[in-house]
Amino acid sequence: MASDRLFGLVVLMTALAYIASATQIQTSFLQDPVGPKAFPMLVGAVAAISALVMIIKPDPNPQWPNLKTFGALLIALLVLVGYAYALKPFGFLLPTAVTAAILSYQISPRAVPAILTGLGLSIGLFVLFKYALKLGLVPFPKGIFT
Amino acid sequence: MDIISNLALGFSIALSPYTLMLAIVGCFLGTIIGALPGLGPSNGVAILIPITFTLGLDATSALVLMTSVYYGAMYGGRISSILLNIPGDEPALMTTLDGYPMAKQGRAGDALVLSGVASFVGAFLATIGLLLLAPLLARVAYLFGPAEYFALYLLAFCTLGGVASNNQAKAAIASCIGLGIAMIGVDDNSGLPRLTGGNMHLADGIDFLVAIVGLFAIAEVFFFIEGHGKNSSIGVKLEKVKVPWKDIWHTRWTMLRCSLLGFIAGILPGAGASLGSFLAYMSEKSISGKDGGFGTGVAKGVAAPEAGNNAAAGGALVPMLTLGVPGSGTTAVLLALLMTLNITPGPTLFTDRPEVVWGLIASLLIANVVLLLMNVPLVRFFVRILMVPAWILLPGVTMISFVGIYSLSGSYFDLLLMVAFGALGYVLRKLDVPTVPVILGILLGGHMEDALRRAMVLSDGEIMYLWSSPIAIGFWIAAILGFVAPMFLRGVLTKPQRVSD
Numbered sequence: 001m002a003s004d005r006l007f008g009l010v011v012l013m014t015a016l017a018y019i020a021s022a023t024q025i026q027t028s029f030l031q032d033p034v035g036p037k038a039f040p041m042l043v044g045a046v047a048a049i050s051a052l053v054m055i056i057k058p059d060p061n062p063q064w065p066n067l068k069t070f071g072a073l074l075i076a077l078l079v080l081v082g083y084a085y086a087l088k089p090f091g092f093l094l095p096t097a098v099t100a101a102i103l104s105y106q107i108s109p110r111a112v113p114a115i116l117t118g119l120g121l122s123i124g125l126f127v128l129f130k131y132a133l134k135l136g137l138v139p140f141p142k143g144i145f146t
Numbered sequence: 147m148d149i150i151s152n153l154a155l156g157f158s159i160a161l162s163p164y165t166l167m168l169a170i171v172g173c174f175l176g177t178i179i180g181a182l183p184g185l186g187p188s189n190g191v192a193i194l195i196p197i198t199f200t201l202g203l204d205a206t207s208a209l210v211l212m213t214s215v216y217y218g219a220m221y222g223g224r225i226s227s228i229l230l231n232i233p234g235d236e237p238a239l240m241t242t243l244d245g246y247p248m249a250k251q252g253r254a255g256d257a258l259v260l261s262g263v264a265s266f267v268g269a270f271l272a273t274i275g276l277l278l279l280a281p282l283l284a285r286v287a288y289l290f291g292p293a294e295y296f297a298l299y300l301l302a303f304c305t306l307g308g309v310a311s312n313n314q315a316k317a318a319i320a321s322c323i324g325l326g327i328a329m330i331g332v333d334d335n336s337g338l339p340r341l342t343g344g345n346m347h348l349a350d351g352i353d354f355l356v357a358i359v360g361l362f363a364i365a366e367v368f369f370f371i372e373g374h375g376k377n378s379s380i381g382v383k384l385e386k387v388k389v390p391w392k393d394i395w396h397t398r399w400t401m402l403r404c405s406l407l408g409f410i411a412g413i414l415p416g417a418g419a420s421l422g423s424f425l426a427y428m429s430e431k432s433i434s435g436k437d438g439g440f441g442t443g444v445a446k447g448v449a450a451p452e453a454g455n456n457a458a459a460g461g462a463l464v465p466m467l468t469l470g471v472p473g474s475g476t477t478a479v480l481l482a483l484l485m486t487l488n489i490t491p492g493p494t495l496f497t498d499r500p501e502v503v504w505g506l507i508a509s510l511l512i513a514n515v516v517l518l519l520m521n522v523p524l525v526r527f528f529v530r531i532l533m534v535p536a537w538i539l540l541p542g543v544t545m546i547s548f549v550g551i552y553s554l555s556g557s558y559f560d561l562l563l564m565v566a567f568g569a570l571g572y573v574l575r576k577l578d579v580p581t582v583p584v585i586l587g588i589l590l591g592g593h594m595e596d597a598l599r600r601a602m603v604l605s606d607g608e609i610m611y612l613w614s615s616p617i618a619i620g621f622w623i624a625a626i627l628g629f630v631a632p633m634f635l636r637g638v639l640t641k642p643q644r645v646s647d
């Protein structure tokens with residue numbers, strides 16, 4: 001109940017904001033009958049109506065994870081965001097090993113297999129991508145070992 | 147005989163050693179992808195697209211490789227259904243109903259081979275259907291103007307929302323999320339940016355591949371973290387594998403009926419393979435009646451959903467190739483592949499790029515034979531693959547996703563977007579909001595708006611033009627029915643639950 005209502009409310013707000021920003025779309029002097037605003041506003045309107053339906057007629061709550069699992073999910077999310085930033089400046093090998101090890105640990109909390117998974121995936125995938133598929137990956141940060 | 151000469155053209159492309167090798171590699175990878183729990187046809191194909199693109203394969207080769215993966219994953223999905231009672235993907239859910247009980251009776255090998263043969267029959271007949279029907283439909287599609295296309299896109303969203311999900315409002319929201327995302331970026335008509343919030347990274351729009359990989363592959367990682375990889379234990383041991391000729395002969399009519407049914411379900415825009423296997427299983431269940439023993443591990447119960455599922459996979463290619471409207475989640479991913487390769491599906495594809503279409507159809511036929519030959523003797527090997535634990539598999543999938551997207555654009559922004567889509571995918575699936583309409587919206591949003599705007603230019607702003615032809619009116623009626631009717635039929639069409647131990 002509450003989850004669906006909350007989600008409906010978020011969608012409703014987003015849809016209204018979307019419609020509002022669609023009204024601000026610049027139009028050019030060459031105008032077709034529909035123009036660039038109408039379709040986004042239509043989509044926003046349909047979303048808003050559906051969100052209202054969801055608020056009025058919510059489904060039963062899904063089973064949300066407990067606080068500990070939720071923390072694990074949050075850590076995974078942060079690690080992935082960090083990985084996205086780290087891939088370019090730090091090269092492939094190091095960030096991949098760290099990220100893969102942490103993700104592996106979150107799925108099955110045993111330290112040694114997780115570290116081995118991280119190392120194995122990082123080196124294995126690097127060899128696969130660099131030499132078998134010939135993708136241009138940079139193994140280490142620029143300036144070290146080169 | 148057009149078809150014969152076209153097929154000859156197709157086979158001349160598909161039988162070249164290089165293409166043949168790609169088909170075999172694709173089948174092999176596909177079966178592995180399908181067999182691994184947590185990787186199905188949609189996310190398996192999705193994470194491979196960016197890599198295929200970076201490899202610089204030409205259009206036909208890339209298409210052959212990825213459709214072989216697609217067919218292979220459809221085959222492979224049954225392995226984890228039968229042995230682990232875990233459907234590798236949604237259409238394989240029906241296979242667990244009789245496949246797992248059969249495996250528990252010590253007939254795991256029989257069930258695997260039988261379902262492999264049923265998959266072959268379904269996919270083979272569907273490919274024949276595809277090559278007969280697609281050129282005809284392509285000819286009809288020439289009659290479609292922008293008003294008809296607009297109605298057709300609407301139909302795809304409505305049936306997808308109505309048939310394939312449990313709550314219409316949620317499906318509509320999912321479609322709107324996709325369509326709304328598709329609007330971001332430079333407007334083709336005016337050349338001015340829309341809804342970018344001034345962010346330079348968004349001026350080119352959001353790449354659909356980023357969204358697909360995020361929603362399908364990254365979201366899966368979050369689910370496995372939530373479940374702590376509990377879904378990866380081996381259930382049933384595989385004893386001797388031999389060919390159960392008696393069962394195959396016994397289920398011949400079941401396979402044929404279900405192939406036809408699955409093919410039709412696959413053609414319907416938005417319905418796809420899940421509906422195909424569902425209808426096939428339910429109709430066979432009612433044909434054989436109470437004495438049929440469906441749900442206790444009978445041969446027909448294994449053959450029916452697999453034939454239906456694989457026939458639907460072939461059928462779903464018909465609207466995707468001829469109209470550019472995918473019939474399922476995976477064909478939506480294949481549409482994304484075509485668009486990445488700069489091929490516009492639609493009736494003109496058949497006249498402008500016959501080598502692509504017929505090469506594809508010929509390699510589907512070849513892939514099918516390869517899969518059957520590969521699946522019976524190598525089934526033990528694929529079963530061993532199942533034992534790869536989730537704590538190695540899922541981090542690996544994540545890393546491959548990152549490398550794929552990173553090598554496409556080289557920008558950290560796309561990687562961040564991908565992670566954001568992963569989180570969105572997790573929340574949406576938790577709330578039972580389907581994610582396939584989101585993908586479809588991102589893929590088709592631009593075309594849908596374009597169709598509407600061109601229709602209005604043609605009619606000079608007269609809105610009634612949208613309902614000016616019988617074809618368009620037919621699509622509108624079908625769309626409304628497809629969206630509304632399941633609300634009333636929901637009581638009748640309840641999906642059977644998974645068997646639990």
